[in-house]
């Protein structure tokens with residue numbers, strides 16, 4: 348069976364091994380320590396510094412997952428009971444569930460043919476309760492951050508960028524995650540770079556950094572060196588990354604540029620080989636700084652998309668599980684863990700976003716770097732594919748489309 352996962356996981360090698368072995372040999376796996384701590388290798392701190400440098404952000408907090416990062420970011424922004432947060436209906440469920448877990452109310456927005464939030468539809472969703480927008484850089488494609496920031500400024504809204512699927516993506520020369528107030532990353536197995544599970548928060552705002560850091564570690568101030576009694580800013584969680592994960596994260600972050608340039612050139616070839624076909628177009632790419640982890644084909648009709656998928660063994664994106672609001676039964680049925688998470692003021696129902704439904708019914712993901720059946724991208728190429736293999740896959744796709 349073909350290997351699944353994101354591009355980072357395909358290129359694990361000596362670099363990750365070396366960093367991990369240093370931690371194991373030190374036999375000290377906790378993120379905090381100082382020069383007097385025997386065996387301490389400060390991989391998590393090194394990862395945070397490397398990530399800041401790579402993204403051009405002032406502050407970074409390593410976490411246990413993208414979900415943790417979103418929750419810590421919402422807490423940093425002070426989003427809670429009764430606040431409305433605008434989020435697209437096409438995203439992984441965590442972008443929506445973390446808003447609910449923060450006690451706030453997700454307001455679902457349409458996407459456009461970039462498969463990211465439709466910026467022309469945001470303002471009609473704003474009410475006096477709206478506190479923030481969560482643009483999701485879906486499938487590695489940056490959202491139209493200039494338009495989003497303009498709307499946010501006009502209406503005095505906070506912006507949390509969900510960069511979980513877009514580690515390294517750039518929009519107009521700046522990294523995703525540095526446009527809004529705060530950005531959340533995932534390092535799970537299907538992401539651009541991976542530690543199996545892991546994540547990070549970035550921001551340029553010191554206060555937000557301290558709050559995100561505090562939330563991720565029981566309210567502690569950044570970078571305590573060991574057990575610290577008192578001096579906690581507020582009630583928090585334990586979302587701390589450990590040194591083994593930090594070691595892999597560090598090695599992977601150093602590979603990010605190479606991963607992205609490789610994906611971009613492989614995707615360009617695949618796209619070129621398919622560019623003259625009838626019945627299809629490609630989704631709109633908002634900036635060439637996208638991650639190029641996937642090639643998304645938009646068929647003229649839902650029927651054509653379904654027929655194509657029958658031949659590849661995949662599914663149109665509309666059926667790709669918890670990435671589409673229609674399939675999020677926990678949200679639609681308001682299955683909440685506690686009364687404090689009250690979303691009764693809003694109704695959520697299948698097909699409430701007709702534009703999103705129409706696009707996703709016709710959309711099919713071909714893997715370039717992210718091989719993930721859950722995303723509908725079980726078929727395609729991967730970061731290690733040779734030119735010959737890419738040509739072979741393109742030939743196959745061509746034959747199927749021409750036979751539809």
Ligand SMILES: Cc1ncc(COP(=O)(O)O)c(C=O)c1O
Nearest residue numbers: 412413414439441511512533535
């Ligand atoms: C857009 C988006 N947001 C959030 C997450 C959550 O990340 P994690 O799985 O690391 O918790 C994911 C992961 O699939 C995602 O794709």
